[in-house]
Amino acid sequence: MEAVQVRRRSRQVRVRDVLVGGQAPVAVQSMTKTDTRDVAATMDEIYRLHVAGCDIVRLAVPDMDAARALRDIRRQTQMAMVADIHFDYRLALAALEAGVDKLRLNPGNIGARHKVEEVVRAARERGVPIRIGVNAGSLEKDILDRSGRVPDALVESALRHVGILEDCGFSDIVISMKSSDVRTMIAAYEMIADRVDYPLHLGVTEAGPSFQGTIKSAVGIGYLLARGIGDTIRVSLTGDGGEEVKVGLEILYALGLREKRLEIVSCPSCGRCEIDLFTVVREAEKRLLGEDLPPMKVAIMGCVVNGPGESMEADVGLAGGNGLGILFRNGRIVRRVAEAEMIEALVEECRRFRDEARAS
């Protein structure tokens, strides 16, 4: 019995060393918020995104100076890079020339057919895929007039752009259809998932301030991933890009689509709680992140009702109460210690878990 549905079958594209679609792991993306022409600042941000766990980074290319800057940036990073292009096909050509690994570009917006063909030819030569990125905020006027900003309109717009690329014999395509409305975005992706087999890039756009954006993204992206839909994700927050990556990864962890290095399961604490759980969890998290441990699940519980059950389920568990800490390893009680020693004991048991895992 598995809640995450069988994953939708999609074609696979390659973005430098990152595979997107097919049965490849869901890739996490973000976008630099710096002025791309400021190479030093942009490199700093790319580095921070890389450290946070970002798989693919997108950069805005608003003009030719930005396109030229991509060349310097390319020299300094091996990270998979996407150039975000609007309106001007020469920017797309310059970005390809600079060595980007993917374009984000809506062919319907760049004008005459020969311009599209030129971009497609250059992309094909380099094995670079193109993401069609439809956004509820910038739909074509004729579609908008006919249908409004409904999910059908997003799908219609995406398929129109897809058609243009297909007419050029190009099928190395990724599709996104973002809306700031979670329900609209869910419905649009569910609709297109059955219509084409291109990999899908999921996102809630203009998600807003960090708290709201985190939750809107977790609901919208999480829903689709749980339905087996989605090959790469981008969380949009009006905030730090590293935070976008953290949220994206956490959504994948929540659905078991990626393995978390350290998962702490802890109770919300209630009137039954007999230890200062907030402090214990914070302190334990700090200590454990400083240790060299394998991916593992650690339970920290403050009572005897759900504590032992959850602790037994985890790799290492601690159930505190009555001035005592009961330590669990691999589902068995291994020892009891005084409350004052329980964090230390927890760390020790995690090390034992590691050593046993390495020995076996």
Add this chain to the structure above:
Amino acid sequence: MEAVQVRRRSRQVRVRDVLVGGQAPVAVQSMTKTDTRDVAATMDEIYRLHVAGCDIVRLAVPDMDAARALRDIRRQTQMAMVADIHFDYRLALAALEAGVDKLRLNPGNIGARHKVEEVVRAARERGVPIRIGVNAGSLEKDILDRSGRVPDALVESALRHVGILEDCGFSDIVISMKSSDVRTMIAAYEMIADRVDYPLHLGVTEAGPSFQGTIKSAVGIGYLLARGIGDTIRVSLTGDGGEEVKVGLEILYALGLREKRLEIVSCPSCGRCEIDLFTVVREAEKRLLGEDLPPMKVAIMGCVVNGPGESMEADVGLAGGNGLGILFRNGRIVRRVAEAEMIEALVEECRRFRDEARAS
């Protein structure tokens, strides 16, 4: 076209003035983290939860002193209160006596049949529903031995407890089946949703530290609500109860299940962004929350690509760039102002939107 599915039909129960199930709005719950016997501290927390927007508050009742404290607490609040009882049926009777509006109690854990019957009789007399709260951390040993901590085991356990209440002729039941694993929780609720028509209380238990817990809850609870499943929700965080309520409400807003007072849609900012968007959004949010405004959607965008589209979609919108702010109201451009004046202009347009809404 609607992404949130038709809501599952459930019976309705009443928890003081809060209806749960049927077509009632999804109610948001939290739980006090104080020692229930400390009436003053518990009242403080109930007040904070109330202010945050909590509909129903649960209190742990670990002993007879806590049950007696409920009486004092009851006198001081009109909020819908749930007594959380484990093992001892006399605590349930004392809590009912104290005037609580709902019990959370698993009848299979309180022993002899006559004890269950006594609780059921007292609950029925007072029109008080009972939530069966199954938790993956405290499943019955026989079920666990047979099936492990899989979704089927949660469902089996819940149905067993339900059967005991039904045998006593009691059907004023709410069911929860929580797990710290999002996929397990989703699968269990999806399974039971087709088996019974009792209202469902959703939650991811032991969700862990605030950041992780927020995302696990948004994914798990959000998924089920989007599938039309769930009548009341509790977000569990190892952190502040008010935060639990805020997260719960934000999940409902994201799915359009509750109307948000002020929704700010803002872009993540990128290399195209021409204004200091983070500062503008923060400042605007602060200003607008201090105004007397109706529920409304405000877009704040930092470029001309998606800015105008999103701004037109909102009740009031601001698209900044090139030292200018373009103001939108009800989908139309209403004026252009210098960048330095754009927040003030935004506030003014929001007031105009309010005045027009009130006049019409």
